[in-house]
Amino acid sequence: MEKRHESKKEVLVNPEQAEFMRVMEQQLEKQDELSAGDGKAGGFTKNKSLSSILNLELIQDKTGEEIAELWMKYYATKDTISAVIPSHTYEVIVARAQSCSMFLFALPQNEGYEFFVGQWSGHEIHFTSLINIQTHGKNAPSQMILYHHPDLKENKGIVLMTAELDPKFITVPQxxxxxxxxxxxxGTKRQETFRLVETFNHHPAEFKHMSVIAELEQSGIGTALTPTSS
Incomplete structure (x- = not known):
């Protein structure tokens, strides 16, 4: 996250990068206009395509590494998150998502953890809090969506990801x-880790939510969100 904030402050002086950013802004403005006309599902974009964000013709002569750098620099200036996933990693993720479409994720809070359910739909994963589901049932609205774009997977070796989130419920660091x-x-290579996902989907009676917390604490992923005592 520190690198993200440093990048956000960075001034883009490269003319080619500046042009790339300008074109992306234009594409996203068009997408916003279309979404406003069609209406958004729960405030989120329906059927979000990579072509609605990027001018694909503009990047055909660029390498995967060049596209990745531009993508991350652009989104570092926005109040959202992004990622560039290697094709081989994403192939593992999406294959597992097809057989295990849901999982319970733990988000560190000031005291304890808040649980979120993530559910895959194609190349999107929708998140909503467990409390939200308990309140609204099957009609619980999404509070964040991660959009994965595999358009460049074969030719450039990368899958681009971005997100839309409801800031009333989820901050950018969360x-x-x-x-x-x-x-x-x-995406783990550690079978014991993915076995938690398999258990949640196929043997729910055996699933233990504390195992998710233990795995999260071991990985250190939630450390940045955990307040330190002064």
Missing amino acids: AQCLANQVQLFY
């Missing part, structure tokens, strides 16, 4: 923590 957990539990 969103980053949840996104990191998606990679931790769905």
